[in-house]
């Protein structure tokens with residue numbers, strides 16, 4: 001059996017493999033404003049009770065593409081795992097959509113055509129399919145990289161594994177961005193699924209190697225909560241000790 005990787009590690013890996021290794025191999029963590037705001041938003045998302053139609057929160061309301069007569073049950077903080085991929089995590093919100101009668105085949109509708117003599121007029125509950133739709137909450141706005149999309153797709157892959165759904169059954173998810181207060185629908189396409197599996201494999205290989213990649217100073221480092229632990233100005237392969245010390249003295 002594969003040793004489980006946290007779904008959050010995939011996002012760290014896409015942002016910076018070294019950050020992922022510092023957190024998940026070396027067990028380091030540091031907070032900055034962005035991580036605190038993100039954690040607060042996740043806590044809020046998990047706090048509401050299970051209920052229909054997102055408990056009335058505006059950001060949880062389904063997009064206009066969802067028919068209004070669809071029944072929706074909302075589950076918050078659902079624990080996730082996939083034995084096949086070796087992933088564990090927690091979904092902020094999963095909506096379980098029961099398709100409206102208009103979307104169902106005649107033999108699945110709750111008000112089917114009049115029954116013929118000797119036949120039941122309503123299908124068993126298990127005949128009505130429910131479609132899970134994972135929703136991830138993010139504090140910021142859509143990013144240039146695809147870390148949020150990969151994280152959401154990994155959640156969908158876990159749900160398919162846990163619920164014994166065929167690969168590709170969950171066609172869409174959504175990401176709610178706090179900065180824009182917008183819920184973005186995400187197509188869980190074959191390309192995104194392949195990209196997610198590739199990131200899982202690369203992240204696993206790095207974690208099993210136990211080797212933390214060397215630092216490389218980039219613009220994103222200024223947003224990284226581990227900047228003071230990583231010290232990219234001191235530890236990058238191209239930086240000599242004397243060069244680092246000179247820069248440190250000059251900056252005073």
Ligand code: SF4
Pocket residue numbers: 015016017018019022215216217218220221224225226227230231232
């Ligand atoms: S400071 Fe830069 S190199 Fe270091 S972990 Fe963060 S993003 Fe990666």
